Structures are given as C-alpha cells and as structure tokens.
Amino acid sequence: MxxxxxxxxxxxxxxxxxxxxxxxxxxxxxxxxxxxxxxxxxxxxxxxxxxxxxxxxxxxxxxxxxxxxxxxxxxxxxxxxxxxxxxxxxxxxxxxxxxxxxxxxxxxxxxxxxxxxxxxxxxxxxxxxxxxxxxxxxxxxxxxxxxxxxxxLPGTGTDGALTAREVEVLSLLAQGHTNQEIARQAHVSVRTVETHRARIREKLGAETKADLVSAARERGLLA
Known part of the structure; x- marks a missing residue:
C-alpha cells in the first residue's frame, strides 16, 4: 500500500x-x-x-x-x-x-x-x-x-542511450502506429508513450517521422 x-x-x-x-x-x-x-x-x-x-x-x-x-x-x-x-x-x-x-x-x-x-x-x-x-x-x-x-551502459554514445522500452516504442512508431495504439500494445498510458517519444527524439536528434523511420532501419527494427 x-x-x-x-x-x-x-x-x-x-x-x-x-x-x-x-x-x-x-x-x-x-x-x-x-x-x-x-x-x-x-x-x-x-x-x-x-x-x-x-x-x-x-x-x-x-x-x-x-x-x-x-x-x-x-x-x-x-x-x-x-x-x-x-x-x-x-x-x-x-x-x-x-x-x-x-x-x-x-x-x-x-x-x-x-x-x-x-x-x-x-x-x-x-x-x-x-x-x-x-x-x-x-x-x-x-x-x-x-x-x-x-x-x-547508458550515457556512452547515442545508440546505447536508448532503453529497451524506447527501442520498442521507436519500432512501433516507425511502423506507423499512433500513440494510442502503442499505449495499448505496451500496456502503458498515452502520456507515457509521449514521454518515451520525446526522449527518443532528443537522444537521436530525430525531428521528423522520416528521421525516426531511418533510425529504426539502421537498428534493424524494420524490414
């Protein structure tokens, strides 16, 4: 309690x-x-x-x-x-x-x-x-x-800064899922997804959807 x-x-x-x-x-x-x-x-x-x-x-x-x-x-x-x-x-x-x-x-x-x-x-x-x-x-x-x-470990390069959950969110974002859809799949709130998304953008310097897709491809998250 x-x-x-x-x-x-x-x-x-x-x-x-x-x-x-x-x-x-x-x-x-x-x-x-x-x-x-x-x-x-x-x-x-x-x-x-x-x-x-x-x-x-x-x-x-x-x-x-x-x-x-x-x-x-x-x-x-x-x-x-x-x-x-x-x-x-x-x-x-x-x-x-x-x-x-x-x-x-x-x-x-x-x-x-x-x-x-x-x-x-x-x-x-x-x-x-x-x-x-x-x-x-x-x-x-x-x-x-x-x-x-x-x-x-965290903080030792841009790629290593992504957590396991952020990698999951990045993959789903790159596949075209909305924040609401990602929240349902990951069993978290939409607000949490938005926070993960903001952190991913900051860590990767990804300003656009194309940047996120490119980052996901580089990590083998997309076919």
Missing part, C-alpha cells in the same frame, strides 16, 4: 524518497535509517509495482529505492516506465542480487545506482545521497566486474 509520509514546514531543501520493497521489516529498517539524516524526507512506501507507480506519479520523488522483486514480480523491466512517469526521479536499486548481470541490466534500463542489501548502513546513506544529487553509484564489489562493459 502507498503510505503517504509527506511532511511540511521544513525550509531546507531535502531529497524526497519513496521506498519500494515488499518486506515490511526491510522498509522499516530503511525508513529508520534515512529518517535520521536531515538530507532525506520519506514521502511514501510501496510493496507492489502498481503501488510504486502510484507513489512515483503522485510524489515525483528525488530518489526511488527499488527492490528488483516486488510481490513476486520483477521490477527490472518497469524501470524505464517508472522514469517516464517521473523523469527527474533517480532510481537506486537495493537488492540481494549480486550477479553483475542484474546490475548491468538495471543500469541499462535507466537506474542510477545499484546496491546490495548486505551493504553497511552508512553506504546506503551515501549511495542515496549520491544518486539523489545526480551521480551514479554502484556497489564497489561489483564495479570492477562491470567496468569491462562500460561502452554498453
């Missing part, structure tokens, strides 16, 4: 945080830890993907602390849509998955940080602050193993 924890009266700028984890005890621990630091303000908690989307769309938090599994559903593929719903939100994945492949996919999908639940309390605070301020944070033990895949 989306638990609204917005507070008022603080004149100091703070990093608003949504905690998304399906274990109440884990959320309670994170809440207690972050609440002790005046840099953070916990605005909501969630235990499922629908609740997380609702919390993000309502609060547009600075940071979303996200577990990779919520109520037996993988949240990995939802990262692009969460970012589309709140483009300014930074996602810090907090998980037990120590396989670097998960970290690589989370970063490619648009997450800004990846931290294991075994991390020390101070590391969580530091990671949340770093991510909230716009920097990338990766668990040090995973950093070395991810270094060799740097060229494939």
């Amino acid at each position: 989306d638990v609204d924890r917005t507070t008022g009266g603080d004149v100091s700028p703070r990093l608003s945080v949504v905690l998304a984890d399906d274990h109440l005890v884990v959320r309670a621990g994170m809440r207690l830890l972050l609440a002790q630091d005046p840099a953070f303000e916990i605005v909501a908690e969630s235990a499922t993907l629908p609740e997380t989307f609702a919390a993000v769309e309502r609060h547009h938090p600075s940071v979303l602390v996200l577990d990779l599994t919520l109520a037996r559903q993988s949240s990995l593929r939802s990262i692009p849509d969460l970012l589309a719903a709140s483009p300014r939100t930074r996602i810090l994945v907090l998980t037990m998955q120590e396989d670097p492949a998960f970290a690589r996919e989370a970063l490619r999908a648009g997450a800004t940080g990846y931290l294991l639940k075994e991390a020390a309390a101070e590391e969580l605070l530091g990671a949340a602050r770093q991510v909230g301020e716009g920097d990338t944070y990766v668990q040090p033990s995973l950093g070395a193993r991810l270094a060799v895949t740097g060229p494939d």
